[in-house]
Amino acid sequence: MSHESLDVWKTSTELSINLYKSLKTLKDFGFKDQITRSGLSVPSNIAEGMARNSDKEKVHFLAIANGSCAELRTQIYIGIEIGYIDRDSGQAWMAKTKRIQIMLKKLSDRLRQ
Numbered sequence: 001m002s003h004e005s006l007d008v009w010k011t012s013t014e015l016s017i018n019l020y021k022s023l024k025t026l027k028d029f030g031f032k033d034q035i036t037r038s039g040l041s042v043p044s045n046i047a048e049g050m051a052r053n054s055d056k057e058k059v060h061f062l063a064i065a066n067g068s069c070a071e072l073r074t075q076i077y078i079g080i081e082i083g084y085i086d087r088d089s090g091q092a093w094m095a096k097t098k099r100i101q102i103m104l105k106k107l108s109d110r111l112r113q
Helices: 007-022 029-050 055-081 087-112
Strands: none
Touching: 007 029, 007 087, 029 055, 055 087
């Protein structure tokens, strides 16, 4: 199973791209670096995990992606509250992180069977 064929990888990649594009003019480089890195970590860990040989290793990397997704949602929430992220965009992104986490759980459960 290739990571490129997974909806969870496609969705998380789109989110990461949206983060980079939307925050490209943000002057707070520390915040921008942190949020884009956590966003980039989600599809990257999915890709790395799916390239592993054992299902146990795949599940491990999906768990890391899940943690990065939770980290990203926290940073989006903070970004909204401090005025760096438009509320509507941020809420849509947070909803997308929740969908991604559900998809990660389903994929992990399937690999554990």
